[in-house]
Amino acid sequence: MTGTDRRSRRQLALMLTPYLVGLVGLVLLPAAVTLVLAFTEYDLLRPPRWVGLGNFAALLDDPVFRVSLTNSLVFALVAVPLRMLFALGLALLLHRRAVGVGSARTAAVLPTAVPEIAYGLLWLWLLNPLYGPVNQLLRTGGENGLTALGRTPPQWLTDPTDARAAIIMMSLFTIGETFVVLLAARRALPRDVYEMAAIEDATGWDVFRRVTLPLMAPALGLLAVRDAIQSLHFSFVPAFVVTDGGPPPYATTYLSLFVYRTGFEYLRYGYAAAATLVMILLTVAAVLVQWRLIRRYRAFYRL
């Protein structure tokens, strides 16, 4: 080995060190510890005690865990398609050059840039049943605090169904990244294909269904996978800040919040680790299923 080689290798090692230390110390080690802890009982005070699959058996019987699991799945099944639809709609609306489009694009991305806690606090105000702008808007035209249709406005923070809807609603505006990628994907579509469609007299819905949607499908698929994974995370802050996992007992307790509570509030680290493992396995399963779908579809797109 020449001196230059050795020196460049040393430089490489030196520059990689901070990253590797961080990766090992902050990700890999805790992950390994979590993996082990999942098979123990551990409360920070006494040393961990091996319980085998006991935690997982307990999870199966834990009604709170089952509620959290259902909540998370329902959230993903409803919020992810809605978020994709919302982002796609905005991207298709704002991909052309026109007056005001620049500001509109900025507005579409802005909620994603707001710190999560601040975003949560903002919604706490927006959704306030008495003076919150959302319900004030819904009450316009109505009397005695009812909506124009004579209904009671939604009780965002106290009714279980309304609260779940509120969390989904909150998630619909933090689509900045999906929006930006879809915007770029739409703008990258060739113009000729649209002109060909125009010559063949395809209009409106036909163009969307036969041209735009299939050509954007690869991007949409990838983003949906990403969003499904992320949905386990971005349901945490709203549920933590706005609804506190409630209304009681567990209307908006999602898996992430369940893990947080079990670990950091009830100090059942082993149990929380087991729940985390289940969460990760779920994510992996979801990704695999979607990945297979995308792979089958994507084979056609290599041109």
Added chain:
Amino acid sequence: MSDPGLALAGVSAAYRGATVLHEVDLTVARGELLVVLGPSGAGKSTVLRVVAGLEPVTAGRVRIAGRDVTAERPGRRNVSMVFQSYALFPHLSVAENIAFGLEVRDTPRAAARERARAAAETVGCAGLLDRRPAQLSGGERQRVALARALVREPDVFLLDEPLSNLDQALRVQMRAELRALHDRLGATMVHVTHDQTEALVLADRIAVLRDGRIEQVGTPDEIWRTPATTFVARFVGSPAMNLLPADGPLRPDGAVVPGANQDGTQIGFRPEAVALDAAEGAAATVERVEVVGEDAYAYLALDGGHRIVARVPAARRPGRGAAVRVGVRWADAHVFHAGSGRRYVP
């Protein structure tokens, strides 16, 4: 049959505020193959796009098969277009790509598939119907794009440089096939290209376009033998036609070339008309020689800084720096007005 297949009358078009077509008049007879020829940026594609309705006109009328379609949207003009990029859908099979226009127009699926198959047979890609565009070569994609264009039996076919993405050998082959296809279908076609050979080989008539104006419309023979302007004269032919002022170093006899000895004219002659061994010709120096197979092109410097090109047999080409005596076969010369560039008609 009195109505032409396509007629543009005083058509102007603008792109981002700049006028790219200036009052273009153009008539294409039914069953004619017209080639629009011109350099990049001449507005060739704009002519097609105006016919297809993809670009609005700022003035003038467009008539297709006797019907004024100036205000119609593209889908209502009954034209079809082959794009330079072919514009095939990657997610659809060849059969589905060809049937696209039919299915958009609610043709029953079985009928659409049958017509797609027939169209594919016409252009010789029936064996590819189940493939995807990604699995096709450039020439095969070209055929699929053609099949899609003719499946609907439109009034006018518009072809936007369809051969430019093919390699040389394939281009020559597809050129011949395109011509054969046209003769078989008897279809009205407008074909845009910047390739003069393609234009000369393919066309019934050629329209030479320059800066959004039509310089000349004529048969390939007319374009070659009686170019209407110096632009046409120099754009068609390679190397380009030599142009010298009438009072330059080579002066033809006014009796042989009418108008050549008048003031304010230019004389044009192709490299083929130049001989290097004239007994009493003008003196010239050979600056550069290019050999292309059997032919050689000698680039010559005449007295007074004028430059011309001569085509000579490669076997008898002069060396660089050689002194030669230049003679011109004046019977093949053209005379143009120096100012307007228009052909001199005595």
